[in-house]
Amino acid sequence: xxxxxxxxxxxxxxxxxxxxxxxxxxxxxxxxxxxxxxxxxxxxxxxxxxxxxxxxxxxxxxxxxxxxxxxxxxxxxxxxxxxxxxxxxxxxxxxxxxxxxxxxxxxxxxxxxxxxxxxxxxxxxxxxxxxxxxxxxxxxxxxxxxxxxxxxxxxxxxxxxxxxxxxxxxxxxxxxxxxxxxxxxxxxxxxxxxxxxxxxxxxxxxxxxxxxxxxxxxxxxxxxxxxxxxxxxxxxxxxxxxxxxxxxxxxxxxxxxxxxxxxxxxxxxxxxxxxxxxxxxxxxxxxxxxxxxxxxxxxxxxxxxxxxxxxxxxxxxxxxxxxxxxxxxxxxxxxxxxxxxxxxxxxxxxxxxxxxxxxxxxxxxxxxxxxxxxxxxxxxxxxxxxxxxxxxxxxxxxxxxxxxxxxxxxxxxxxxxxxxxxxxxxxxxxxxxxxxxxxxxxxxxxxxxxxxxxxxxxxxxxxxxxxxxxxxxxxxxxxxxxxxxxxxxxxxxxxxxxxxxxxxxxxxxxxxxxxxxxxxxxxxxxxxxxxxxxxxxxxxxxxxxxxxxxxxxxxxxxxxxxxxxxxxxxxxxxxxxxxxxxxxxxxxxxxxxxxxxxxxxxxxxxxxxxxxxxxxxxxxxxxxxxxxxxxxxxxxxxxxxxxxxxxxxxxxxxxxxxxxxxxxxxxxxxxxxxxxxxxxxxxxxxxxxxxxxxxxxxxxxxxxxxxxxxxxxxxxxxxxxxxxxxxxxxxxxxxxxxxxxxxxxxxxxxxxxxxx
Amino acid sequence: xxxxxxxxxxxxxxxxxxxxxxxxxxxxxxxxxxxxxxxxxxxxxxxxxxxxxxxxxxxxxxxxxxxxxxxxxxxxxxxxxxxxxxxxxxxxxxxxxxxxxxxxxxxxxxxxxxxxxxxxxxxxxxxxxxxxxxxxxxxxxxxxxxxxxxxxxxxxxxxxxxxxxx
Numbered sequence: 046x047x048x049x050x051x052x053x054x055x056x057x058x059x060x061x062x063x064x065x066x067x068x069x070x071x072x073x074x075x076x077x078x079x080x081x082x083x084x085x086x087x088x089x090x091x092x093x094x095x096x097x098x099x100x101x102x103x104x105x106x107x108x109x110x111x112x113x114x115x116x117x118x119x120x121x122x123x124x125x126x127x128x129x130x131x132x133x134x135x136x137x138x139x140x141x142x143x144x145x146x147x148x149x150x151x152x153x154x155x156x157x158x159x160x161x162x163x164x165x166x167x168x169x170x171x172x173x174x175x176x177x178x179x180x181x182x183x184x185x186x187x188x189x190x191x192x193x194x195x196x197x198x199x200x201x202x203x204x205x206x207x208x209x210x211x212x213x214x215x216x217x218x219x220x221x222x223x224x225x226x227x228x229x230x231x232x233x234x235x236x237x238x239x240x241x242x243x244x245x246x247x248x249x250x251x252x253x254x255x256x257x258x259x260x261x262x263x264x265x266x267x268x269x270x271x272x273x274x275x276x277x278x279x280x281x282x283x284x285x286x287x288x289x290x291x292x293x294x295x296x297x298x299x300x301x302x303x304x305x306x307x308x309x310x311x312x313x314x315x316x317x318x319x320x321x322x323x324x325x326x327x328x329x330x331x332x333x334x335x336x337x338x339x340x341x342x343x344x345x346x347x348x349x350x351x352x353x354x355x356x357x358x359x360x361x362x363x364x365x366x367x368x369x370x371x372x373x374x375x376x377x378x379x380x381x382x383x384x385x386x387x388x389x390x391x392x393x394x395x396x397x398x399x400x401x402x403x404x405x406x407x408x409x410x411x412x413x414x415x416x417x418x419x420x421x422x423x424x425x426x427x428x429x430x431x432x433x434x435x436x437x438x439x440x441x442x443x444x445x446x447x448x449x450x451x452x453x454x455x456x457x458x459x460x461x462x463x464x465x466x467x468x469x470x471x472x473x474x475x476x477x478x479x480x481x482x483x484x485x486x487x488x489x490x491x492x493x494x495x496x497x498x499x500x501x502x503x504x505x506x507x508x509x510x511x512x513x514x515x516x517x518x519x520x521x522x523x524x525x526x527x528x529x530x531x532x533x534x535x536x537x538x539x540x541x542x543x544x545x546x547x548x549x550x551x552x553x554x555x556x557x558x559x560x561x562x563x564x565x566x567x568x569x570x571x572x573x574x575x576x577x578x579x580x581x582x583x584x585x586x587x588x589x590x591x592x593x594x595x596x597x598x599x600x601x602x603x604x605x606x607x608x609x610x611x612x613x614x615x616x617x618x619x620x621x622x623x624x625x626x627x628x629x630x631x632x633x634x635x636x637x638x639x640x641x642x643x644x645x646x647x648x649x650x651x652x653x654x655x656x657x658x659x660x661x662x663x664x665x666x667x668x669x670x671x672x673x674x675x676x677x678x679x680x681x682x683x684x685x686x687x688x689x690x691x692x693x694x695x696x697x698x699x700x701x702x703x704x705x706x707x708x709x710x711x712x713x714x715x716x717x718x719x720x721x722x723x724x725x726x727x728x729x730x731x732x733x734x735x736x737x738x739x740x741x742x743x744x745x746x747x748x749x750x751x752x753x754x755x756x757x758x759x760x761x762x763x764x765x766x767x768x769x770x771x772x773x774x775x776x777x778x779x780x781x782x783x784x785x786x787x788x789x790x791x792x793x794x795x796x797x798x799x800x801x
Numbered sequence: 802x803x804x805x806x807x808x809x810x811x812x813x814x815x816x817x818x819x820x821x822x823x824x825x826x827x828x829x830x831x832x833x834x835x836x837x838x839x840x841x842x843x844x845x846x847x848x849x850x851x852x853x854x855x856x857x858x859x860x861x862x863x864x865x866x867x868x869x870x871x872x873x874x875x876x877x878x879x880x881x882x883x884x885x886x887x888x889x890x891x892x893x894x895x896x897x898x899x900x901x902x903x904x905x906x907x908x909x910x911x912x913x914x915x916x917x918x919x920x921x922x923x924x925x926x927x928x929x930x931x932x933x934x935x936x937x938x939x940x941x942x943x944x945x946x947x948x949x950x951x952x953x954x955x956x957x958x959x960x961x962x963x964x965x966x967x
Contacts, residue, residue, distance in 0.1 A: 055898070057895050057896060057898075058895070058898070058900065060903070061894070061895040061900045061903070062887070062891075062895060063903075064900050064902075064903025064906050065878075065887065065891040065892075065894050065895050065900060065903075065906060065910065066838070066878065066879070066882055066887070066891060067836070067837070067838015067839075067877065067878035067879045067907045068838065068879075069838075069903050070837070071837075071840075071904065073841065074831075074837035238938070239936075239938050240902070240904075240938055241840070241842050241848060241850055241902065241904035241905050241936065241937070241938055241939075242840075242842070242902070242904045243841075243842070290902070290903060290904075291902060292840075292902045292903070292904030293901075293902040293904060293938050293939055294902075295938070325843075325844060326842065326843040326844070326845070326847075326848075531902060532901040532902025532903065532904075532939050533901065534901065690897075690898035690944075691898065693898070693944075694898050694901055694939070694940055694941075694944060697940060697941035697942075697943040697944070698901065698938070698939045698940050698941040699941075700941055701941035701942070702938070702941075724843065724845060724847060725843055725845075725847040725848055725936060726845070726847050730936060730938070732932075732933050732934075732935075732936060732942075733928075733929050733932045733933055733935070733937075733942040733945070733946065734929050734930075734933050736941055736942045736943060736946075739941060739943055
């Protein structure tokens with residue numbers, strides 16, 4: 046039974062007053078005594094060998110305290126993901142802090158620490174580098190060809206970092222049994238996180254060599270372990286913490302924030318002084334992770350009545366210059382999109398390909414939005430060919446609880462059917478087939494898409510998590526966890542979980558996140574896992590503490606602990622004559638008997654699927670090609686909702702990121718390998734003027750594996766947005782575009798093509 | 802290096818500083834006056850995180866040469882809660898869940914305040930125009946718009962003396 050106290054209440058975020066008054070501290074707001082400022086020299090070429098590098102003039106500039114290059118920095122090869130992935134993911138170590146070869150425009154060559162940012166910037170201009178320019182390749186299909194320029198030595202084929210194949214059933218047989226088969230290829234662009242706070246880190250090295258790093262990393266423990274590996278230190282001698290606030294993440298800060306942490310540490314080691322390395326927006330755009338672009342092909346086979354018999358998905362993803370989380374991303378693209386529908390015969394094949402472009406890694410949805418866009422457009426194409434309504438085709442085929450699927454954990458809960466039906470009703474689905482009559486050269490269309498995602502990082506990554514819970518002598522509760530609150534509201538939701546689990550008021554609970562010195566290991570905030578995983582750890586710790594309290598009180602009451610219970614902060618006995626003790630009285634009594642209630646809790650190594658159905662109504666201007674999203678309905682099953690306002694906020698924000706992905710956002714490369722979009726001005730991320738009316742529909746389920754029944758939510762709402770909008774645009778103009786973003790130029794070209 | 806003596810009012814206090822001609826207002830506020838609620842998101846006037854109010858207008862402090870603030874009256878996020886009481890905009894942002902990571906929040910609130918100071922009854926369209934230069938990647942702006950609408954109502958009630966801030 047779900048307790049009724051604080052779960053499901055929209056309490057205000059615990060930290061929002063600090064953020065509203067400007068007192069919240071972010072990394073670059075900090076000043077340490079004697080602090081220096083770092084700057085990074087970056088490659089102007091997409092692919093080159095460094096023949097020679099002369100830093101003497103830079104070193105001679107007054108105010109410069111250190112210059113670092115490959116010559117005086119660790120040569121340890123790493124991958125920001127390698128410390129967290131399960132072995133079967135076949136991770137690739139391919140990065141160093143500074144190498145002798147640069148592989149994209151923006152790749153790190155050297156860094157300077159100086160007494161001011163201006164002096165550091167001037168010093169960069171004094172570093173003399175001689176390059177041998179190498180041939181470069183920017184498209185993954187080109188890069189896979191045997192004669193394409195090689196970025197790394199790959200055993201799977203030229204520039205192929207990872208090949209993955211996930212089969213279930215017999216896909217050949219499934220297509221043979223199908224009466225209708227469709228196949229379509231799609232192209233997806235580079236998307237950038239655009240979190241408002243640029244990447245930054247401050248490193249300090251103490252006299253005994255212990256390193257402290259403040260940064261907005263989403264995964265402090267992962268960053269700590271990587272720094273220990275790179276600098277050859279015991280992990281216990283490295284501390285990574287948030288300052289405490291993080292100005293957004295969306296996956297850009299899983300592992301390191303760009304390379305700010307290792308470069309800041311290196312400069313701090315060389316100078317013996319604290320160093321702040323803060324990227325500017327251009328560096329954030331060109332030299333920190335992006336979403337993977339690429340090509341996705343979907344083949345679907347069905348019986349005449351719409352029953353799916355076979356699904357084949359092939360993804361070629363561009364991972365850029367280094368593999369990073371690419372192998373995990375492509376695996377998640379495959380498994381999530383092969384698990385939306387009940388299909389007996391499935392095959393996913395993925396190729397992760399290096400090119401001379403900015404490294405692609407984790408971004409909200411982790412491969413799933415790319416695959417979902419292709420899958421959901423294909424479902425509409427199939428529906429049209431079968432003469433079925435897209436809603437009907439989906440309802441006929443969606444996964445139901447405990448259906449067989451390719452994932453190693455069960456689908457224990459799903460409200461997808463309800464989500465689809467409620468969403469269809471709200472958008473006015475029946476209007477979809479009305480004749481398209483342009484009004485003022487504008488025509489409207491309605492579309493939908495649905496999908497699933499995850500609540501934890503397994504089976505792809507190591508996913509255990511811990512929480513430390515210490516009941517204070519006055520009965521208040523301190524919880525420390527290794528996850529981070531990058532703005533998604535976890536600190537608040539976890540406060541509610543801890544309060545509920547122990548039966549104490551939220552005002553008496555403090556959750557401290559994002560500091561490796563205060564928490565046991567955690568995979569950190571990613572994979573929509575923060576509440577699910579840290580919540581389970583906290584409940585486990587609370588259960589242990591409650592048992593300690595009951596055992597202690599058994600002695601006080603002179604009864605067996607099974608005779609006692611804790612509810613609403615009161616310990617009471619079955620025998621009413623024995624009286625009762627308030628929580629704070631118990632803690633005070635225990636303190637006077639030299640006892641504190643303390644426990645470390647562990648999560649379960651479980652995972653669970655959230656479900657999503659999105660509906661969009663768009664208006665297409667037939668003269669300009671401009672698409673406006675008029676109304677968006679986002680129906681979600683994320684299990685039991687701990688804090689409805691926070692969940693709505695996550696959904697609304699992710700929907701708008703999806704609108705940007707669908708209609709305007711992209712980074713493209715010119716023939717010199719330069720990013721054509723390296724600022725907000727050029728990138729076209731949605732502003733408040735682009736926000737459609739967004740309706741959020743929550744359908745609760747009680748997920749047995751989750752904390753108080755909760756499942757993941759953070760990434761979910763980005764997953765089906767592009768598919769829903771693409772299907773709405775197709776409904777409006779009667780033609781499909783099959784490439785994102787559906788910007789004015791592309792939509793207009795499609796309209797003109799159709800008119801021919 | 803030649804210096805200018807800058808005299809201006811910041812959050813109600815008289816500030817006198819020697820500045821370099823090339824200094825930007827954002828750096829003076831953040832680095833000299835430690836008003837780090839003024840956020841730096843792009844330094845090109847494209848994101849609005851550094852928005853302050855100067856002589857009644859919302860401006861991107863990263864685009865303003867500090868010398869231009871001579872004699873100006875400047876308000877930053879740190880100065881708008883009077884006598885320990887949150888400004889209605891701050892209160893409404895908190896209560897509506899309009900704050901996620903919080904990095905855009907100071908600039909967003911200052912743009913909204915400049916609007917409401919001049920136009921106490923803005924339409925939805927006017928709110929959108931006033932906040933169009935303030936980017937947010939977390940919220941989708943839905944709850945921000947709602948917070949500004951609600952704050953306008955509360956401010957109107959206070960100024961009309963028909964009620965008090967809740």
